Amino acid sequence: MPYRGRLAPTPTGPLHLGHARTFWLAAARAAGPNSALVLRMEDLDAARCRPEFAMGVLKDLRWLGLQWDEGPDVGGPHAPYEQSRRREFYLSAWKRLRDGGFIYPCARSRADVQRAALAPHIEEEDAEPIYPAEWRPPHGTGGDVVVPAELDANWRFRVPDGEVLAFEDALQGPQAFTAGRDFGDFVVWRRDDVPAYELAVVADDHAMEISEVVRGADLLKSTARQILIYRALGWTPPAWCHAPLMLDEKGKRLAKRNEAMSLAKLREDGEDPREWVETWKKEFPLA
Secondary structure: OOEEEEEOOOOOOOOEHHHHHHHHHHHHHOOOOOEEEEEOEOOOOOOOOOHHHHHHHHHHHHHOOOOOOEEOOOEOOOOOOEHHHOHHHHHHHHHHHHHOOOEEEEOOOHHHHHHHHOOOOOOOOOOOOOOOHHHOOOOOOOOOOOOHHHOOOEEEEOOOOOOEEEEEEOOOEEEEEEEOOOEOOEEEEOOOOOEOHHHHHHHHHHHOOOOEEEEEHHHHHHHHHHHHHHHHHOOOOOEEEEEOOOEOOOOOEOOOOOHHHEHHHHHHOOOOHHHHHHHHHHHOOOO
16 A cells, blocks of 8 residues: 655644654655655634744745645645645534434533543543543434534534553554543534544545554544544544654643744754754654
């Protein structure tokens, strides 16, 4: 099978060095014969995504020396390559999940779920609030709804409590998450009528025939959720490769607000990205 990888930046601010390393890794894994690399702008957050950030992403990635075969600036057979223009794909997936009884409308807010999880308390400080199973409506609820926005509600995926979702990761090794314990019923369509990340990336990666997803290790748990969506839709999941996160001097993951590590600032300071690439080649010798 041909290898098809992807770069999927979110244009909500300047890229930083951690993004650069992950995108370099994705490009390196798609550099072999019979391979292709797709660039997709994940710009569904209309309030935070801006055209100037999207242009900055393209400039930063080109400065790193990355090249892609398909994308918003070069076109390709799977256009459009901006999520803001791919609503029909997400609606089609939502309808299939609705028809299969995998999702349901939910009027509960994130704050409601957080309060329920804190009663009596969350044992781990950074533990994910789990949607209470007793809040689930009967199967079939919402099956007669024509479009998601018909109701003032989020749409959640009903997870199979107790099932272990296991997968092999190219960098992190064997992974396993238990539905209902490590994560609960999750949102696939938001009440503001925007598809959620989990649904959008599955629909896009399937439509664009992505064979391996390369991204940061902070999204490992998202992989388990996405496997459930793939299965519900009858699609084959891609392979997975999650890069370890790059940390700052305080041991915290880099964030877009850390301007000192932004690629734009580093470029202005005269940094040579080829030096980083040589370091990353040693860090990921099998890339």
